[in-house]
Amino acid sequence: MKILIVDDSAMSRKLVMKALPEDLEAVVTQAANGEEALAAYHAGHAEVIFLDLTMPVMDGFRTLELLKGEDANAVVIVISADIQPQAQQRVRDLGAAAFVKKPITPEAMQAALHEIGLI
Amino acid sequence: MSSQLANLRDEQRDVLQELMNVAMGQGADRLARLTETFVTLSVPRIHPLDVTDASLLEQLAIASQPAIITRQSFLGRLRGEVMVCFGENGADQLAGLMGYEGEEQDSIQDELMLDVTNILTGACINGLAQQVELKVSYGPPALLSRGRQLQDVLGSQEFRGHQALVLEIHFEVATHSFYCDLLVCITEDAVATVVEVIDQLLSDI
Numbered sequence A: 001m002k003i004l005i006v007d008d009s010a011m012s013r014k015l016v017m018k019a020l021p022e023d024l025e026a027v028v029t030q031a032a033n034g035e036e037a038l039a040a041y042h043a044g045h046a047e048v049i050f051l052d053l054t055m056p057v058m059d060g061f062r063t064l065e066l067l068k069g070e071d072a073n074a075v076v077i078v079i080s081a082d083i084q085p086q087a088q089q090r091v092r093d094l095g096a097a098a099f100v101k102k103p104i105t106p107e108a109m110q111a112a113l114h115e116i117g118l119i
Numbered sequence B: 001m002s003s004q005l006a007n008l009r010d011e012q013r014d015v016l017q018e019l020m021n022v023a024m025g026q027g028a029d030r031l032a033r034l035t036e037t038f039v040t041l042s043v044p045r046i047h048p049l050d051v052t053d054a055s056l057l058e059q060l061a062i063a064s065q066p067a068i069i070t071r072q073s074f075l076g077r078l079r080g081e082v083m084v085c086f087g088e089n090g091a092d093q094l095a096g097l098m099g100y101e102g103e104e105q106d107s108i109q110d111e112l113m114l115d116v117t118n119i120l121t122g123a124c125i126n127g128l129a130q131q132v133e134l135k136v137s138y139g140p141p142a143l144l145s146r147g148r149q150l151q152d153v154l155g156s157q158e159f160r161g162h163q164a165l166v167l168e169i170h171f172e173v174a175t176h177s178f179y180c181d182l183l184v185c186i187t188e189d190a191v192a193t194v195v196e197v198i199d200q201l202l203s204d205i
Helices: A010-019 A034-042 A060-070 A085-093 A106-115 B010-035 B090-097 B102-131 B150-154 B188-204
Strands: A002-006 A027-031 A048-051 A075-080 A098-101 B046-050 B066-076 B080-086 B136-138 B142-149 B162-167 B170-173 B178-187
Touching: A002 A010, A002 A034, A010 A106, A010 B010, A027 A034, A034 A048, A034 A060, A048 A060, A060 A075, A060 A085, A075 A085, A085 A098, A085 B010, A098 A106, B010 B046, B010 B102, B010 B170, B010 B188, B066 B090, B066 B102, B066 B150, B080 B090, B080 B102, B080 B150, B090 B102, B090 B178, B102 B136, B102 B142, B102 B178, B142 B150, B178 B188
Parallel strands: A002 A027, A002 A048, A048 A075, A075 A098
Antiparallel strands: B046 B162, B066 B080, B066 B136, B066 B142, B080 B178, B162 B178, B170 B178
16 A cells, blocks of 8 residues: 655654554655645545644645546545644545544554444 | 754654644644634644744744743653644634633633643643553643744743644634644753654554
């Protein structure tokens, strides 16, 4: 499975990788903002995208909007510290498959992947 | 300047910034619930500074603008002060946001700013303390200054001996033109604790 992790924090990207199930065969690409994420997506590096919301250059809301505008079937799991109910509803409305609050744990990752039928 | 905070490596700074990002997400959530609005959260940026070094303070956009500044202390192994900087019209904006008008708005302004200070300080410092497994307690919030510049306030004697994690974090309710910025000052002796925790987290991941 090709996984794209989008977050401006290197530590957060590491935590996402660490939370992935050990038995998941994944090729992971990393991006530090929305623009890098779109480039990686266009280059074919993403079947599942883990997306932060609060990022410089292009935030997660805009990135999600553009991704889903291009490909309604893009699988995007939002991982964010912005836990406002309105933020969670907004990403759902934009087409995110799941919302996971930071800091992510293996259990939360498992639940999110299960929720969208990937494991 | 030879402080430990100023000499953080990039990866240490990244960890600290992400810890604060998670903490401030909780702060935005609590502010949103209080005001029944959606709060836009900026990307937090951390500049370790010596709060008494005027040349470093000039880097901050908020330092040279007249502001209403509140404060709240926190105690424990993590010890220091949080300051919340409201814009010059922040009190009016906040009262308007909360639905107060006229004379009622004037009388409630200070109380509202102290409530917001308490909410943001609690969320910010609790959020940080929980992640690094430290316990903190709090003093009451208070109005520190009205109409003075932050750099004048920080240059005063009582803040000597503090270093600052300047969180250039901006909470904004765009529909009501309300915003505020946060400044976290920690004491010199608490800095070692913070750095120790950051290094532990780095070794864990």
